Amino acid sequence: MTSAATLYGLAGAALVGIGLYGLAVQAHVLRKILAFNLIGSGVFLVFGAVAGRGGGAGGGDPVPQAMVITGIVVALSATALAVALALRLFRETGRVTLPPDPPAGARDG
Amino acid sequence: MTALYLLDLVLVPAILLAACTAVGTRDRFAAVVSFIVYGLLLAIAWVRLGAVDVALAEAAIGAGLTGVLLLGALARMGRRADEAAAAGPPGRTLRLGAAALGAAVAAGIAAAVLALPEPAPQLSGAVAEALPALGLGNPVTGVLLAFRGYDTLLEAVVLLLALLGIWSLAPDPAWGGLPGLRHRARPEGVLAWLGRLLPPVGIVVGLYVFWVGADRPGGAFQAGTILAAVWILAVMSALVEPPAVRSLALRLALVAGPALFLAVGFAGLGLAGAFLGYPAAAGWAKPLILLVEAGLTLSIAATLALLVAGTPERAAG
Structure with a gap:
């Protein structure tokens, strides 16, 4: 029987995998942003599980907890910037997906 | 158990x-x-x-x-059919490849989680030892505002930078104008009703979460988020208009927290001999931390609300 913290650590690992799959497979930019947030929260959960293992009576180690709060806030600001970029892309071009990469060599010209 | x-x-x-x-x-x-x-x-x-x-x-x-x-x-982008749908579902090769990659990464992280050393190394003891000097009861607040104050200061600056990035995406006619589109709500509808009912409750809860953060779960970030949510609700129910982003009062609210944090940090150079240090004399650290937290709550609420409101799209009237 694994401990609760290890269980959530494994769940965090699975979330990173699920998010990575979504990031690669989904074409719509908002779906990619959503998948990226799944990866981020999976990483936070792994980190939190590591913190929870070291927990005394009053909950886990406070240092990783504080860093995860910082991370959640920074993730939101990155998401907001990404959404603003996506909306600008949509307004300028009407596209909701990223254009394919130009063929190699075309970039330098 | x-x-x-x-x-x-x-x-x-x-x-x-x-x-x-x-x-x-x-x-x-x-x-x-x-x-x-x-x-x-x-x-x-x-x-x-x-x-x-x-x-x-x-x-x-x-x-x-x-x-x-x-x-x-x-x-804004619409749920109608577009090129994302027209392209059809992703190819089988892509899906299999992505699934294999995701599974491999997840397995790697899982192996790392299972291989962690026993007993777990931790800093709880060090934090608990140093916490009484700050006069705080919540170790997480102690870490955020004092022991790892650098992180929190830079985080507040990151929020501002993200907001600058969003503002700089504004088209020329709307430069410095009002963020987002005009919201409409039926004046007698549920949204307008909630917009009137919830803000007083939300403001009280937000201020409470800020105040108890020193001793119990809560603090500037959670309180700032609740206050931002109150404002967003009021805007969405068309009861208030967002301010033009060139407004001086708005900009002062945005920088108040980081500026106050920096000022206390530099004061620490003289009073405690270290940047972001707090004076060792009993009873000084907690009022300073509360002051910084109050400024941060205001700035975080304003910044988060404007991050969600988005790029300016209407010229200021």
Whole structure:
């Protein structure tokens, strides 16, 4: 029987995998942003599980907890910037997906 | 203990299921709603891990504000058929490759989690030892505002930088203008009713969460998020207009927290001999920390609200 913290650590690992799959497979930019947030929260959960293992009576180690709060806030600001970029892309071009990469060599010209 | 472990055994599959739905479902609206459900379930998981501060942040920011952002953008981009749908489902090779990559990374992280050393190294003891000197009861607040004050200061600056990035995407005619589109709500509708009913409650809860943060779960980030949510609700129910982003009062509110934090940090150079240090004399650290937290609460509320409001799109009248 694994401990609760290890269980959530494994769940965090699975979330990173699920998010990575979504990031690669989904074409719509908002779906990619959503998948990226799944990866981020999976990483936070792994980190939190590591913190929870070291927990005394009053909950886990406070240092990783504080860093995860910082991370959640920074993730939101990155998401907001990404959404603003996506909306600008949509307004300028009407596209909701990223254009394919130009063929190699075309970039330098 | 056993009953709680049973809760874990139900909660973890529910979280994974919500995540899979958010990634896999065809309907984009359902995907975003699944993501919000996922965030709320994850907040319960954080409570189970003993991290109530993180649970508050995840529920308010991870699920709430991120959900509002994604729903708003989805409404703007439309649910109609577009090239994402026209391209059809992704090819089999891509899906298999992505699944293999995701599984490999997840397996690697899982192996690392299982291989962690026993007993776990930790800093709880060091924090508990130093905390009485600050006069605080909540170790997480102590870490955020004092022991790792650099992180929090830079985080507040990152928020501002993200906001500058969003503002700089404004088209020329709307430069310095009002963020987002005009919201409409039926004056007698449910949204307008909630917009009148909830803000007083939200403001009281927000200020309470700020104040108890010194001794119990809560603090500037959670309180700022709640206050931002109150403002967003009032804007969405068309009761107030967002301010033009060139407004001086708005800009002062945005920089007040980081500026106050920096000022206290530099004062620490003289009073405590270190940047972001707090004076050792008993009774000085806590009022300074509360002062910084008050400024941060104001600035974080303003910044988060404007991050969600988005790029200026209307010229100031």
